[in-house]
Amino acid sequence: MASIQTAVQVMVDKLVADMQGEQPLSAEEQALVSNAITKLADNEKLEQAVVAVAESHIDNATTALQQAAQVGQTSLQQAAQTLNDNGTTLEGKAAKLDRLDTMAPSLARVEALQGRAFTNQIRPVFALTPIEAAAASGNNARSSAVFAVYDHSGETYLVRPSTTYNSSTENCRLEYLRIPDDGSGKTTIHSSFTYSNAFAQNPTSQIYLHGASAFIPLGSKGNPEDIDYDVVYSTQEAQATGNASYGGVYVRSQGYTSLTKPKQNLNARDRYGVTTRSSYGSDDVAVLYDNQKHCLVMVDEGTSLVIEKYRDGNVITSIAIANQAEWQAYVDAGDFTTVCFIYHSVAQPYGMRRYTAGEHRLNHYAASYYGYFGVLNGNVKMGGSKYSAHYRFTSELRLEPINFFFTSNSEPYRAPSSNGTTNGEGEVTVALESMSGELLGMYSYRSRAETQGYDAGYVAGAINCINPYSHIGLLNEYYMHNSHGLGRTCRAF
Structure with missing residues (x-):
């Protein structure tokens, strides 16, 4: 058997080597191959041995397969x-998870109650950063x-009127400010000194006293949701105070030439019960804001067409409004x-004085006041020359008025004398509150x-605003x- 294996091995090695080479097998080599094959074919014992090995392997394989089948x-x-x-465990857990559906309303109610409890807390405010220089002078x-306007980002956009006019002192300054959400200071977007004897179509360092303004979020003509805040002026057309000299409304970044004069005394009421004001009084102006297009909307005096005013220009629509009924239907x-x-010039807003039950400026250190800025029971106290105006710009990109209620108590002082001393406090x-009562x-x-x-x-007007x-x-x-x-930013905790 060993000689057969040796012969076969030599033959195979030679075959492999020569097949990989370039020389063909010689006659002698071919004879060796033939003899080796003959010996293999004629060797009966080798055949029996091979068969025996194969059968043995088959038996082993069968046994292994049977064992594998049993294990499997x-x-x-x-x-x-x-x-x-x-499956039984999952069914039990699924039944417990089903209970969450019934728990969801209860959890929502708990969260709402927690939020309301937090909101219902009266929070003291703490001064943070001065935004102007204090001085003894009334200047x-x-x-x-x-x-x-309280933006949902936490930033606040303000118009601060002057307290008086005809000077370049701080009390004559009209400011347009942005207060960041951390109260770290102020960014002055624009400011002018107020004058009754200086008119400019596009105010820079000076602005005409007889006018009004707002600072609101406006979109662009091509993309209404491309929103940024801009100043909007209501102005006279010349240095004159009468209604006959009223000019109209324009966006500051577009300039006076983009001015639109709304049709006089054509007014409509919004969903909150606030009516537009187009009497041409310089201190009594109110204009519609479109919450879908983020622009101001008014009916042009000359053409009766609806004009949309964006921060990058006007859009003159083909919509004609003939009368107040049509205008109200359009708004509805x-x-x-x-x-x-x-x-442009409001020293202090008005409120009700407790002692007299009449409306007065919030300008007495010893008086106690109460009141609101907003809409209550059909009465509107917003803007103009008597009231503050408060709005919020929500995450849904809607501009909404806010009711700002206040109440104050003050104690008068007594200067040092033989009768003693009393320090004033308040x-x-x-x-x-939202318009829905929240x-x-x-x-x-x-x-x-x-x-x-x-x-x-x-003290009654000390909290000018809070976001x-x-x-x-x-x-x-x-x-x-x-x-x-004394102005400084503040924060409540």
């Missing part, structure tokens, strides 16, 4: 049992009236908010005199003993 069957039985057990006094079919502009609480936040501020025997400032998204606002008591220019 056992594993399958175990897997089936495991699946049955897991540094700054208004406590504002036109405010859309989604509009009336924007009430604020007059406290004001404000509440912000309480957005409540805030309080307490002030005490810094000079013995003197007052604590005009319900970020709880960042503006504090300003207007005046304390020998001190003006």
